[in-house]
Amino acid sequence: MKNKIFFEIGFEELPVSALKTIERDFPLKLKDFLISKNIKDFEIKIFLTPRRLALFLENIPKETEKKVNLLKGPQEKIFYKDGQITQLGLGFLKSRNIEEKDILVKDGYIWYKKEEEGVEVWKIFSENIFNIINSLDFEKRMRWDNSKITFPRPIRWVTSFFNNQQIEINIGNIQSGNYTFGNRNTGNLKIPIFNGDDWLEKMSENYVEPSFEKRKDMVIKGIEDIVKGTDLFLTKDDELLEEVTYLVEYPVVFKGEFEKEFLKLPKEIIIAALKQHQRYFTLQNEKGELSNFFIFISNSPFAQNDDIVNNNQRIIRSRLEDAQFYFENDISRSMEDYEKRLKDTLFCEGLGSFYEKIERNVKIVEYLLDTLKLDDLKSIDLRMVGLVSKFDITTDMIKDGKEFTKLQGIIGYHYAKIKGFEDDIAKVSYEHYLPLTALDKNPTTKLGKVFSIAEKVDNIVAAFVSGNKPTGSKDIMYVRRDALSLISLLVTDQISLSLFDTFKFSTSLLKGEQFFDEIINYIKKRVEIFFKDYYNIDYDVSRSFLQNGNVDPYDIKKRCEKVISLKNDENFRIMVEGQKRVTNILKGVEKIEMTDFDFDNDFERKLFEDGKSVSEKNKKLFDRKDYDCILKNLLSLRESIDRFFDNVLVNDPDEKKRRRRLALLFFIRNIFLEFSDLSLIVFEQIENKKDEV
Amino acid sequence: MNFQDIFLNLSQYWASKGALIYQPYNSEVGAGTFNPATFLKVLDNREWNVAYLEISKRPKDGRYGENPNRFQQFYQYQVILQPAPNDVIDLYVKSLEHIGIELKKHDIRFVEDDWESPTLGAKGLGWEVWLDGMEITQFTYFQQVGSFQLKVIPVEITYGLERISMFVQKKNSILEMKWNDTLTWKDVMLEQEKEFCIFNFKKSDPDFIMEQFLKSEKEVERLLFEDLIYPAYDYVIKCSHFFNLLDARGVISQKERANYIMRIRNLAKKVAKKYIERREKDEK
Numbered sequence: 014m015k016n017k018i019f020f021e022i023g024f025e026e027l028p029v030s031a032l033k034t035i036e037r038d039f040p041l042k043l044k045d046f047l048i049s050k051n052i053k054d055f056e057i058k059i060f061l062t063p064r065r066l067a068l069f070l071e072n073i074p075k076e077t078e079k080k081v082n083l084l085k086g087p088q089e090k091i092f093y094k095d096g097q098i099t100q101l102g103l104g105f106l107k108s109r110n111i112e113e114k115d116i117l118v119k120d121g122y123i124w125y126k127k128e129e130e131g132v133e134v135w136k137i138f139s140e141n142i143f144n145i146i147n148s149l150d151f152e153k154r155m156r157w158d159n160s161k162i163t164f165p166r167p168i169r170w171v172t173s174f175f176n177n178q179q180i181e182i183n184i185g186n187i188q189s190g191n192y193t194f195g196n197r198n199t200g201n202l203k204i205p206i207f208n209g210d211d212w213l214e215k216m217s218e219n220y221v222e223p224s225f226e227k228r229k230d231m232v233i234k235g236i237e238d239i240v241k242g243t244d245l246f247l248t249k250d251d252e253l254l255e256e257v258t259y260l261v262e263y264p265v266v267f268k269g270e271f272e273k274e275f276l277k278l279p280k281e282i283i284i285a286a287l288k289q290h291q292r293y294f295t296l297q298n299e300k301g302e303l304s305n306f307f308i309f310i311s312n313s314p315f316a317q318n319d320d321i322v323n324n325n326q327r328i329i330r331s332r333l334e335d336a337q338f339y340f341e342n343d344i345s346r347s348m349e350d351y352e353k354r355l356k357d358t359l360f361c362e363g364l365g366s367f368y369e370k371i372e373r374n375v376k377i378v379e380y381l382l383d384t385l386k387l388d389d390l391k392s393i394d395l396r397m398v399g400l401v402s403k404f405d406i407t408t409d410m411i412k413d414g415k416e417f418t419k420l421q422g423i424i425g426y427h428y429a430k431i432k433g434f435e436d437d438i439a440k441v442s443y444e445h446y447l448p449l450t451a452l453d454k455n456p457t458t459k460l461g462k463v464f465s466i467a468e469k470v471d472n473i474v475a476a477f478v479s480g481n482k483p484t485g486s487k488d489i490m491y492v493r494r495d496a497l498s499l500i501s502l503l504v505t506d507q508i509s510l511s512l513f514d515t516f517k518f519s520t521s522l523l524k525g526e527q528f529f530d531e532i533i534n535y536i537k538k539r540v541e542i543f544f545k546d547y548y549n550i551d552y553d554v555s556r557s558f559l560q561n562g563n564v565d566p567y568d569i570k571k572r573c574e575k576v577i578s579l580k581n582d583e584n585f586r587i588m589v590e591g592q593k594r595v596t597n598i599l600k601g602v603e604k605i606e607m608t609d610f611d612f613d614n615d616f617e618r619k620l621f622e623d624g625k626s627v628s629e630k631n632k633k634l635f636d637r638k639d640y641d642c643i644l645k646n647l648l649s650l651r652e653s654i655d656r657f658f659d660n661v662l663v664n665d666p667d668e669k670k671r672r673r674r675l676a677l678l679f680f681i682r683n684i685f686l687e688f689s690d691l692s693l694i695v696f697e698q699i700e701n702k703k704d705e706v
Numbered sequence: 707m708n709f710q711d712i713f714l715n716l717s718q719y720w721a722s723k724g725a726l727i728y729q730p731y732n733s734e735v736g737a738g739t740f741n742p743a744t745f746l747k748v749l750d751n752r753e754w755n756v757a758y759l760e761i762s763k764r765p766k767d768g769r770y771g772e773n774p775n776r777f778q779q780f781y782q783y784q785v786i787l788q789p790a791p792n793d794v795i796d797l798y799v800k801s802l803e804h805i806g807i808e809l810k811k812h813d814i815r816f817v818e819d820d821w822e823s824p825t826l827g828a829k830g831l832g833w834e835v836w837l838d839g840m841e842i843t844q845f846t847y848f849q850q851v852g853s854f855q856l857k858v859i860p861v862e863i864t865y866g867l868e869r870i871s872m873f874v875q876k877k878n879s880i881l882e883m884k885w886n887d888t889l890t891w892k893d894v895m896l897e898q899e900k901e902f903c904i905f906n907f908k909k910s911d912p913d914f915i916m917e918q919f920l921k922s923e924k925e926v927e928r929l930l931f932e933d934l935i936y937p938a939y940d941y942v943i944k945c946s947h948f949f950n951l952l953d954a955r956g957v958i959s960q961k962e963r964a965n966y967i968m969r970i971r972n973l974a975k976k977v978a979k980k981y982i983e984r985r986e987k988d989e990k
Contacts, residue, residue, distance in 0.1 A: 324838030
């Protein structure tokens, strides 16, 4: 039982994401496979570097166990006739090379045993190992030669041993050999190996530490040695630690330094330059302030310390110089300059400049301050806040197009502070982009919230008006994201706002009235999807509230919750059925106003009077958004509706009666529509029952 | 090692490995990939090994010569090996030794970077090669060019020559980088670099450039109709350059950029399609 298999597959440097996929899924897949082949009690050891995946499979048998399988044959009635084996039956026995005594009759079928011989484990392994690796769910794959194989990066060598015996494995154009390669930085030597243990020795001789954990410890230890005895602390960053450990085969830790004057730059800029691009660790002092020393990890055991440090320092200096060049240019410009730049920067073809976009945002904000009664913000110079919110897109730092571009909003905040704007105003620069996705962080200030709403509403309208509305495959103006963020902000921040009215206002600013219906329908759809995806509210429920021009997501959510709580209530169900009846009768009928009150029976009269009273009561309740009482009042109409239908013929041959009764139903339907179009609610059980009949 | 020795040595090295030594293209390109010796030739699906210097114009990247790593015009050394040889990384690494980089003294790293040229509809997987933390080369196995999947996979190696040269010469500033024994980059390039920066950022005429963009866009269609693939492709390149100029001038918004890029990509795709059709006809 003391056999082992060693396997190594070598590739050109694999991306970190692919290495993480291997680390997460490969051991499990391999284990499942071995168990499926009846191999037990094995041990798996995995080694993973950017250039190799190695595997030690220990404590395995030479061959898999013999297995007896019970296999199904023909039906009993075909095999036997009158207790005799048929011609077909005899043919079956012959074809399987068995006799009558070998078979078993069960459940109307013939069964027979078949022994499966043990198979040499190395053989199973060699035939399957690459399929197991390649069945992993990699984000991206590529081709590199004329084989059909795809992998995240080219595969360059394979080597495998069963104990001391080399195993033959073919992967695309590559055949396994008895060699491996060392660290690229020490000459990428081709190294012969004789077995797995030999491989381990050769790795350490050739500056490859195959164990992820050991490499990680080397990094941690290296950093500790550097900060020990200084007043510097590592800015802990587990994600970066994992990443750099996956970028090297033999980590050597160095300390670098940049000129202190760069520390005058906003911290986020320095961190973007050091961490995001260069994968350097930042250091801080006791007070938590960013230090001008940093840590970097190299993959090169022989590299001369001075050279490598100088070169890395030169890189970071040039990046910081780039940032400083932008920074100084940027802050030297006045807000008037930026206003001019914003006027020169096209927001969207046909819709003018960013300055015009800001003007629209500000107008929407003014509208929102009125609608949401935020009178305390009215004294603020909103036009200036609008400029502050966007001016950073015309700064050199953001236009850079590289790592600093991701700081859009943050840069505006810092620059606005430098220019002396109050914190709340400066913050609008990044807060008006929030939330970035559904249920993400919302803006924290009132000003941030209204500017965020305005930004998204105008973006959405702009996309439709400029002919860039989202389609199934294309959404170049990110309408979907903006709509979802907008709805999420309103709902999670409990802001009650009619998007119907807001979009009406916004479309008028862009003279896009003809797009209004399309836009509001799109928004309604997004509201339904948002509620379904994030609150598991069924489409029928949210849709029932979107029929009457009330597109107020927060309010709809509250109403939905009420309806959901009633969905199992029998009275409610009957009321919904009643509404469906009303809706069906009125389908295709042009709306008739109530002018004729000469009711000729009590059922009509009673329905009208009850309706009138509920409508009046509810009017006040709507102001208070007391949906419990509103629903209760609506439910109270159930009886008079039922009795009306049971006793009155709506489509009376008498034209006058018919019109009066239809008008009454329109009147009743409207009372319900104020709350929701309940006829859209679906009761699954009832629908199912119908199907069964 | 002087700047000029670097590209001379690279040419010698790749010629010795069997590559054809080509020359820069005559219209303004943003990268060596635009050169028909890459863009069109890789669509052939045939063996094609080529190396050439390319003058890359990226108007937005100019820094008036003040930043050591950013220029509105710089030199790339472009190598295409189709099909990609198995030992291509070793071939590349050895090329660095030919230009004065002693590998054992440095940290060379292949950092994931899936290169993409959205305007050319070209994509590939590969890396930025880092030398002691500095990107010196883009190394890509093309998968798609002109929006078409490639049957024979080429590798593209693009060296950033100024950076490599500064590294080799241990210079902190591009200005001091020696071009030959007597002249520096400053002597040769600074005046031109500064003027083009002023032009790109401040003095170009956006209306005029826009007009040229729109006319060039139409010209591509017209020339393709005439079955003139190379001239049509030349106007795709011009469109791309005019777009870059408009972009540098700051008259194209973030949101609008995508649209322009898509327009150029569609033109490039039409050219590629026609080119592929012509090659297919040749084979029949």
